[in-house]
Amino acid sequence: MSPSATYDTRRDQMFPTLSPDDIARIRRFGEAAAFEAGARIVRAGDIAPGLIVIVSGKVEISQDGGGDRHETIVVHGPGSFAGELAQLSERPSLVTAAAIEPVDAFIIPSRRLRDLMVQEATLGERVMRALILRRVGLLESAGSGPIIIGHQNDGDVLRLQGFLTRSGHPHRVLDAETDSCARCLVERFHVDPHHLPIVLCPNGKLLLNPGERELARCIGLVKPIDGSKLYDVAIIGAGPAGLAAAVYAASEGLSVIVLDCRAFGGQAGASARIENYLGFPTGISGLALMARAYTQAQKFGVEMVIPNEAEHLGLAAGDGGQQFRLRTGTDETVHARAVIVASGARYRRLDVANLAQFEGSSVHYWASPIEAKLCTGQEVALVGAGNSAGQAAVYLASQVKTVWLLVRGVDLEASMSRYLIERIEAQRNIKVLPETTVTGLDGQGESLESIRWRNRQGEEGTCPIRHLFLFIRADPYTDWLTGSDIALDGKGFIRTGATAGQERHPLETSRSGVFAIGDVRSGSVKRVSAAVGEGAQVVAALHACLAGRGRQPSVPQSMRMT
Numbered sequence: 001m002s003p004s005a006t007y008d009t010r011r012d013q014m015f016p017t018l019s020p021d022d023i024a025r026i027r028r029f030g031e032a033a034a035f036e037a038g039a040r041i042v043r044a045g046d047i048a049p050g051l052i053v054i055v056s057g058k059v060e061i062s063q064d065g066g067g068d069r070h071e072t073i074v075v076h077g078p079g080s081f082a083g084e085l086a087q088l089s090e091r092p093s094l095v096t097a098a099a100i101e102p103v104d105a106f107i108i109p110s111r112r113l114r115d116l117m118v119q120e121a122t123l124g125e126r127v128m129r130a131l132i133l134r135r136v137g138l139l140e141s142a143g144s145g146p147i148i149i150g151h152q153n154d155g156d157v158l159r160l161q162g163f164l165t166r167s168g169h170p171h172r173v174l175d176a177e178t179d180s181c182a183r184c185l186v187e188r189f190h191v192d193p194h195h196l197p198i199v200l201c202p203n204g205k206l207l208l209n210p211g212e213r214e215l216a217r218c219i220g221l222v223k224p225i226d227g228s229k230l231y232d233v234a235i236i237g238a239g240p241a242g243l244a245a246a247v248y249a250a251s252e253g254l255s256v257i258v259l260d261c262r263a264f265g266g267q268a269g270a271s272a273r274i275e276n277y278l279g280f281p282t283g284i285s286g287l288a289l290m291a292r293a294y295t296q297a298q299k300f301g302v303e304m305v306i307p308n309e310a311e312h313l314g315l316a317a318g319d320g321g322q323q324f325r326l327r328t329g330t331d332e333t334v335h336a337r338a339v340i341v342a343s344g345a346r347y348r349r350l351d352v353a354n355l356a357q358f359e360g361s362s363v364h365y366w367a368s369p370i371e372a373k374l375c376t377g378q379e380v381a382l383v384g385a386g387n388s389a390g391q392a393a394v395y396l397a398s399q400v401k402t403v404w405l406l407v408r409g410v411d412l413e414a415s416m417s418r419y420l421i422e423r424i425e426a427q428r429n430i431k432v433l434p435e436t437t438v439t440g441l442d443g444q445g446e447s448l449e450s451i452r453w454r455n456r457q458g459e460e461g462t463c464p465i466r467h468l469f470l471f472i473r474a475d476p477y478t479d480w481l482t483g484s485d486i487a488l489d490g491k492g493f494i495r496t497g498a499t500a501g502q503e504r505h506p507l508e509t510s511r512s513g514v515f516a517i518g519d520v521r522s523g524s525v526k527r528v529s530a531a532v533g534e535g536a537q538v539v540a541a542l543h544a545c546l547a548g549r550g551r552q553p554s555v556p557q558s559m560r561m562t
Ligand SMILES: Cc1cc2nc3c(=O)[nH]c(=O)nc-3n(C[C@H](O)[C@H](O)[C@H](O)COP(=O)(O)OP(=O)(O)OC[C@H]3O[C@@H](n4cnc5c(N)ncnc54)[C@H](O)[C@@H]3O)c2cc1C
Pocket: 236, 237, 238, 239, 240, 241, 242, 259, 260, 261, 262, 263, 264, 265, 266, 267, 268, 269, 270, 271, 272, 273, 274, 275, 276, 277, 308, 309, 310, 311, 342, 343, 344, 345, 346, 387, 388, 389, 391, 392, 477, 480, 517, 518, 519, 520, 525, 526, 527, 528, 529, 531
């Protein structure tokens, strides 16, 4: 287990002791339970019954540090509670809890835990802070969750590691060549080294180079969709726009389901540091900001289906046009009274014939610590001239030898914020190459060895580069709406308001009951704050729409739009 700074510095907040008064107040949310000494209350990989509040006795919380190791994280005594963020949404436990003395307790199941957070705000805040910090501790100590075993820098290892990191899920990566524990596991499970990477899940299942969906299902991140349930609203996309809409809608009593085909956070989750979001004077990493929003949405009972893709939007048969039917990538169905499309945008791929060959391990659309570690001390090339490219260049410059920033235009002025341009100018190891485009990529297998480029004078050159980052203008994620009768503009963004039809709400599409917010919307401002603002704004329109579809309003009139 790696050391966790949070365990050392914030132990009191992580493991608070509730007073007898506090316990009396929250008792109504739980059911009494008793465990004999030695009883295993929950095992890592199993769904925990809920938050376990200990009235008397002691409960040991431990994680399996890989192999046969057993590491005690904490021993809870009377007034303490066992639980972690997973308990907020009935996900499998990341740790094992066992009674080491006879225990009297009460158990607050997930649904009631969410009620506690809302009805007992001050106590709820203490509990929530503890759950979040415990997750941070598990992430830092890297001693729980699935174990990825593979070869260092392998494209599939990076893909799986990237997915779990973006999902805020603790995990470990063991190098099959250098780590003795990894070699032991490969032998124990008789894995042919050609079949690496493998993932050993906490429930004991072994996956051979799984897709993200298969992995998510195995570790309980995603559950099957209840096709018989009618949600008030289905939100497509868990970027800032979708998460904001989810938080506002669920906090106002609507039943909400959110789908995202990758991980929560969207493009904002890729930002190394967001410095222009209101209220964060020192900036905040995009992943940290989005992880807070994701947890907040779950606190209000939002159902997350991540990763899973919306593939088609249509009307449910025989409902008089009052219900929508979404078909997902797993062939499941979501029924909802209204739909919010917040599917954002994705970076354009470079128009180079053999790009796909290097996309696994040498061409990146993300500049997180995982990619930065891969490139430490090396020269890298980055294509793009927007704020996202600027941020990535500045972040990478702190870890790599040189960042070659290839810009199609004459300079950065037209597309990048002044503060980023100044930072790039001040950074000696960022070299800006204006009016330069990549013309070819060369390498062996998945490994890039050099890039070819051309500038406006027609000069051509080759540069030994092993890692290429692409932050080129984003295209809207709207292909999946083909055949759904939603009007798009000439570039594929969704029309809303007056441009979509008569008497449309500003965020409503050409189809009544379907809204579009954030970067996917034609004419939107491509900023986190704008996406969040539209997420809040759309909920008012949603109430009016649902009232017209027979859904009883659950919020005061003052909060609704008429
Ligand atoms: C590296 C980077 C740095 C940035 N830095 C800043 C900054 O500092 N300040 C700032 O204001 N803005 C910044 N931006 C821009 C900002 O992140 C975006 O404007 C914002 O994320 C848009 O939010 P969104 O929710 O509309 O869309 P997105 O963030 O694009 O999220 C859309 C989500 O929808 C999902 N999705 C797409 N199609 C489907 C489907 N069919 N089914 C299910 N899910 C789907 C995607 O996986 C994605 O998670 C940055 C962008 C990047 C890439």
